[in-house]
Amino acid sequence: xxxxxxxxxxxxxxxxxxxxxxxxxxxxxxxxxxxxxxxxxxxxxxxxxxxxxxxxxxxxxxxx
Numbered sequence: 001x002x003x004x005x006x007x008x009x010x011x012x013x014x015x016x017x018x019x020x021x022x023x024x025x026x027x028x029x030x031x032x033x034x035x036x037x038x039x040x041x042x043x044x045x046x047x048x049x050x051x052x053x054x055x056x057x058x059x060x061x062x063x064x
Contacts, residue, residue, distance in 0.1 A: 019044030
């Protein structure tokens with residue numbers, strides 16, 4: 001469990017992909033969803049940014 005940042009980044013990246021797929025489904029469907037397509041894409045973008053931050057932090061920690 002020493003490399004928890006990498007595992008968290010991978011988990012967030014998978015969540016980002018899942019939210020992007022849900023956002024596409026919501027965008028193409030005719031029904032109204034609670035968050036809407038924009039909400040799911042925004043959540044996926046946020047998880048992607050956090051995953052990149054975790055990955056960069058782990059990279060900088062390994063370079064020291």
